[in-house]
Every structure is written in structure tokens, then in C-alpha cells.
Amino acid sequence: MALRSLCAEVSDLCIGKPELKWIAATASLAEALAALKASGEIYISVWVCSQNTAGGSCVCVGKCSAADVILFLCREDNLADPFKALQTPVCDILPKGTPVVRHVTPNSSLLEAMDYILEGTQNLVVPIQKRRIYYARKRLDNQQQLSSCCHEQHECCWLTQEDVLRFILNSVGSFSPVPTYNLESLSIIDRDIMTITHNKPASSALGYFRRAITEQKSVAVVDEENRLMGEISPQTLAYCDETAASAIMVLSAMELMAYIDCGSPPPEDLVQLVKTRLEVRNLSSMVDLMDESIHPSLLCCSSSSSLSSDDDFVPGMSRGSSRHYAAARCEPLVCSPRSSLLAVMVQALAYRVSCVWVVEDDHTLVGTVTLAGILSVFLSVADGIHSKS
Template sequence: MAVGFLAREVSDLCLGKPALRALPISATVADALSALKRSGESYISVWSCEHSRSDFGGGSGGCRCVGKVCLVDVICFLCGEKNLLNPLLALQTPVSDLLPKVPGLVRHLEPHSSLLEAIDYILEGTQNLVVPIESNLSITSRKKLLNKTSSFVSSTLPNGREYCWLTQEDVVRFLLNSIGVFSPLPAFTIESLNIIDTDIMTIYYDNPASSALDSISRLLTEQKSIGVVDECNKLIGEISPYTLACCNEAVVGAITTLSAGDLMAYIDYGGPPEDLVQLMKARLEEKNLGAILEFIEELSFSSPSSQSSCSSDEEFGLGKSSGAGRYTAARRSEVIVCWPWSSLVAVMIQALAHRVNYAWVVDEDYSVVGIVTFAGILKVFRSIAG
């Protein structure tokens, strides 16, 4: 029965999924940032359609998603030494420079493909599967929609099709909804299933947050997080790409100047303490980074439409920012943890409830043991099919 379930078509997972908003490969980082803010989505898909930027909204020809960009990509890019000196110039960089160099993070998949095929792609490193939306819209209706949509960021591509994408979260949630099919597997402990990943990144509370910058980029592609620990290796928090994705560009200053512990306080609660904001500004001045400081201060007076947000319908879904340096109460402030003896189904439920792709594994004293990811969980279900 379980093997038959894994043979179901991925189109079953696409029901009700919204159409992707597409950004042309010719766009700039500023275009991507603007699109992220306007759409409220966690990611913007980047497409190559063999068209120039000016005619992206019309014509015909092959279109292919070549990657995705999220706010964390922009934040890490702006934290670069050269870009800190001239952030406005950095925003004019082609968005293609932000696309991860790791191949296969985004792949196309046909609606009739099996769930097993989707899992295989994920286990090979894919984060997002791009699937055509099977719609009853006529070609005429699609052309009318094209005329009403921005020629720059559109959900309907020049080839007249719409697409959605499936994430690791979508697949795990689909499995959980029919978890009884896989009994008794869900009751096994994560330790007995050997899915605790010990390849983790941790940072000491007092270390500079900037020392973790390269790791933030890497862990974004690995769907993991950076654990913040004390001198006894006890987990006291995290610097999560998921949480950073709900911030806005002002967090660049915090990453550049604050410690890992202070950065947690800056991004995790109802709003950064005023003393941290002032400390950040003072240290930016000390470092002669007046350009990024001016950039951040301008954000404080920007209109709501220019502020970033985090969608509840996508992978991050952790709340929305409400201005430069101000965050909603929905922001998660506690790290998601489980224990080696936690059951597989319990970890699935916990991660899905908090809209993250992982859970930290700790001992009774909160010493870090490792991490369990959705990819590791899917590997267990894949083993059923041999």
C-alpha cells in the first residue's frame, strides 16, 4: 500500500497552489527586491525565456526557470565588503549574480510524474520543483491576462503557461496527511532511523555575527540553520535563514556589527531593542560605513509598499515585517528542538507546525546532538520503495 501511495502523481500536490510570479533573468537585484516586497512571497522565481527584458510579457518560445531568489540572498549580497560601501550601486547588479552556483536547486517536473520521482529529485538536492498548472484557461484568456499583468513580473509566461512549485514542505505535509499508510514506520524514533545529521554549524553567543555570513548562504541552500551555543555547547537559539527572510535590508547593518547573540535579539522578538539599534549605528560609523548607514536610515522612512514581507503560503511563513527594524509578534523567538527518542511523526508535525524544514536535536541538558531535516525524513519514506 505504501509503495502504491508513492506512485501517485505530483499533480495531486498542486491542487490550490498559486501560480509562480516570474522575474526575467535580465532583471537587477533592485528589481528582485521590489518584486519580493510587492508580492509578499518568500521567493521569486527567475526565468529565461529567450526574450529581452522589454518583451518579457509577450511573444512565444521556450521558458525555463533557472533559479530563485529570496531576501536572504539579497541580504548576504549586500553584506559583502564592496557592497557595504555602495549599496545603491550593488542593487543595480544583475539578479543572475545572486543565483546559487549549486546546480539542481530548482528543477522542472511534469504533472504526471510520480511522488517517488519528486522525492528522488529532493534527495539529489532539489529544493523547488516547478510544475505546470493544468488549467482550463483558453489561449485567448491567457493573452488577456498577459495584457493586464505587469510586463516585468508576471504569473503567466510568454509561452502562455502558468506554473507552481512544490517544496520539501509540500511533500512532507502530503505524506503526513496519509501517515497511516506507512505504519509502523512513523512511530520509530529518529535515532533508530539514523536520520540525525551531525554535520551542523554552530556559533558561540559572543562571536561576531559576520563570521557566520558564509555559513548563512550555505545553509540556505541546505535548508538548515546556525545554532547559537554557550560555552557548554548548549543550544540557546539560532540564526535562521527562515527568520532572516522575514526581515528587511536594515538587518545588513546588524549582521555587520553585532554579535551572534545580539543579532538573535535584533531579529527574533517584537522589535530590536533601541540600544542595539544605536549600537549598530555607532559601529557602522566607526567602520566608516556611512553609505550603508544612510541606506538603512532611509528605510526607516520608506513607505509600507517598499518594506519586505514573509508569506504564510510559502516555505518561510513566519510573519511580516512592518517597517525598518520593526517586526510582528508572529516572529518566532524560540528554537525548534526535539530529542533522539522523539518519534518520526512527532518531528514531522513539529516542523510543519512551525513552518521550518528542520528541527534541532538536543540532549536532556540541551547540548546539541544534531539536526533532522525534511530531506532526511524523505529519505526514510523513499527507502520503502527500495
């Protein structure tokens, strides 16, 4: 029964999934941010299209979020002129190495999909039906310089680790008794964690923030006794706008958590503190960016905007779509080393997080459990059943 559940086709998981929103790899980061803000998504797919073959062809080569743009602006060579940095093509900031996005056929098995995920894939692109897509790319400088193309392409959706885990949850009883085992007995606690002491500059963890995006983990903010105080996650950064780069560069880890807390607008005193510290560091262009961009708090609260004309069209957005940003979870989700696998699995899915922190009773940090780690347990169960059959 367990093996049968994992032999389902990935198309079974696509039922009800929305059409994938996308932008061209040649689009600028400014255009990517506009598409993200308009689409209501925290990630948007990035595609490369070729006209060299009959009818043309397109391939998804990655994904982009506001977190990616924020960390790109934090690079030393971009701080002096962030506006120029925002004209960088999206393809230039895509991670190298193992692809985080992979195309699969609709009849690919769930077992195959899980293998890809454990190899480092974050999103699986699945064709839904064939259709002709027309799209136009518009410069954000309103010069009406449009380039357009049409090509044969599949309407696609994409599947995440969360989608796969939700599907398994529907038949979790067939994996009994493994879901009732505790985390320690299953040896899935990842002790290779990223931490920063609360009073340290947030910028000292830039390498960790970039790694967190690649590995779909979070950075723990701890006290001097390694007790968990909070977290800075890629999801939380993805709910902010590009001005969060300024906060990362001049605030401490604890101050940054308060600044990007998506339950409320950044405190005005912190906003002013960021500007003052930027001026001291002669980063007036970053101050200008804060003044000209949408206030970060607007992206952390529900809002909507609709398109009314061709002049408003941006890549990756369907006509008439709205922007709805739900508040990101800013309090870290925790469990005990003695928690059951099923309890942690339900906890992660309920709060839509990619990892759950494992702590002792005194809140001392032990490690983390990731969605990929949980998936590896179910895959191991299936492999064991298959080897016995």
C-alpha cells in the same frame, strides 16, 4: 499501500496552490526586493525568457529571497556602496552547481519528485494550465522606461519539501511501524551542524549563513558548553529587509538574534548601536541604507499595500495583491534523540520549519533533523517494498 501513495502524480499536490509569482533574471536586486515586499511571499521565482524560438519560451532558473540579498550586501566589496550593489541583476547572485529549482511535468510521480529533492532540489516547478502571460518591467527610478514582451507559457505553481511531506502525512499509517521509530534507530540525525558561539561576531558565520540557504538548514547559536541558545535561520532573515546586512556586520550572534527577532521591532538601542559601529568602520553608506530603507520591523509584522496604477506595477506581482508577512518563528524548535519520527514530522510541519534541532535533556546540541532527511526514510520504505514485489 505505501508505494501507491508515493506513486501519485505531482499535479495531485498542486490543487489549491497559488499561481507562481516571478521576476526576470535581468531584474535588479532592488526590483526583486520591491516585488517580494509587494507579493507577500518570502521567495520569488526567477525566470529567463528567450525570443529566439517561435512564440518564445521561459525557464525558471532559481529563486530569490531577502536573505539572498542581505548576504550579498555583506560581501566586502559591496559594503562601501550598497546602493550600487542593489542594481546587480538577480541572476548574478543565483547559486551555481546543483539547481535548487527544477521543472517537472504534471504527471511526474511523487517518487521522482522525492529523488530530485534528495539530490538538492528545493522547489519543483509544475505547469498548471496553458495561458498567455503579458508582463512589464518597470525601473524603480520612475523614469517610465518600460520593456515588455509576451510569450506562450504555462501557469505554474511550485512544490516544496513541506508540500511533499504534508501529502505523505495524509497516508502515514500505510508506512507503519516506521513512523513510530525514534530518530536514533533510524539514523537520520544530521551531526554535520553549523554553530556559532553567542558572543562571537555574527559576521564570522557568513559562510554558514550562505550554506544554510543552500542546504535549507539553520545556524545554531550556542554557549561555551555547546548548549543551544537560539538559531539564525534563512527563513528569519527572509522576513527582514536589506538593512539586516548592517546588523550582521557589526553585531554579535546573540545581539543579531535580538535585532532580527520578528516578534517585535528591533530595540532602538540596538539600532543606534549598529549605526555607531558602522560609523566607526567608515561604512557611512550602510548607515544611509538604514535611514532610507523600510524599517526592518515593518516586514516582521502584518501589513498590506495595494496597487492602484500602472506606475505601481512591479514584476512578479498580480494586480491588487497584498503583502502579509506573518511573524517568523525565532525560538528554535527542539526534540530528543528518542523522539519518534512521526512526532518530529508533525512538529516541523506545524511550525513550518525546515529543520528541528536534536538536543539532550541539558540542551546540549546533538544534531538536526531536516525535512529532506525525513523524506529519505519514507523513500527508503517505498524502495524496500518495491524490491520485495
